[in-house]
Amino acid sequence: xxxxxxxxxxxxxxxxxxxNENLRGVAEGLGFENVSTVISSGNVVFESDRTDxxxxxxxxxxxxxxxxxxxSATVIRSQQELSRLVDLAPFGGLEHQQTTYLLVTxxxxxxxxxxxxxxxxxxxxxxxxxATPGELFTVSDLTSRAGLGAMSWLETEFGKQLxxxxxxxxxxxxxRMG
Numbered sequence: 001x002x003x004x005x006x007x008x009x010x011x012x013x014x015x016x017x018x019x020n021e022n023l024r025g026v027a028e029g030l031g032f033e034n035v036s037t038v039i040s041s042g043n044v045v046f047e048s049d050r051t052d053x054x055x056x057x058x059x060x061x062x063x064x065x066x067x068x069x070x071x072s073a074t075v076i077r078s079q080q081e082l083s084r085l086v087d088l089a090p091f092g093g094l095e096h097q098q099t100t101y102l103l104v105t106x107x108x109x110x111x112x113x114x115x116x117x118x119x120x121x122x123x124x125x126x127x128x129x130x131a132t133p134g135e136l137f138t139v140s141d142l143t144s145r146a147g148l149g150a151m152s153w154l155e156t157e158f159g160k161q162l163x164x165x166x167x168x169x170x171x172x173x174x175x176r177m178g
Contacts, residue, residue: 001033001047003079003177006060007106008042008072009163017068018042026067030059038176039169042072045176053078057108073161075106077134079177082170090130090137091167101126101140102167105154109161111136126150136162 006027011018020037023044027035032046050056053076060074085104096102113119113131120127126140126149136158138150151164165173 001049002051003034003045003047004053004056004076005038005079005082005173005177006042006044006046006057007075007077007163007165008044008064009074009160010072011040011042013040015070017070022068026063027060029067030063036176038173041165041169042163043165043169043173045173073108073163075108075161075163077106079174082174082177085132085135085170086174088130088132091139092129094139096166096168099141099143101142101150103138103140103150103164104167104170105136105138105151105158105162105164107134107136107158107162109159110134111158121153124149124153126153 013019020040024035024037027044027046032048035044035046037044048056057074057076064070064072091102094100094102110133111131117131118127118129125144126138128136128138130137136154140150154162
């Protein structure tokens, strides 16, 4: 069995249909095992003996509207893939804190970065510090309002088949995976 996390885009915990217990119920109904959730932002940890990640994503994406009434792009990563990201140490010695926001953006499709890294968009207080074929790593300076636009910029540059998590959330997901 492989441990996975489904990272759902646009989950709002104030929407009763998007609550963790509902997300877990759908995943269990699809036959996944040892289902749990991590915080209330659409992180569903599960186990499956299936290895076709694209098929797992498609199955989950089809289930959200039919069972809970909302659509959500769903990006799945294995425990091994998340562990490799941590081993990369993409943020160097930086820490996620009140003034420094470390964000990992996961893509459903391979990414093409057409500029040298690190890259800072003009007049912005965030920078893209690293990238893999499926993830983007940004650092935002929260002491400036210009640092708050990283997610919008990422969508403009790379499309909407993305979902982002803080580096702290990635650590929490890995901890839950065991």
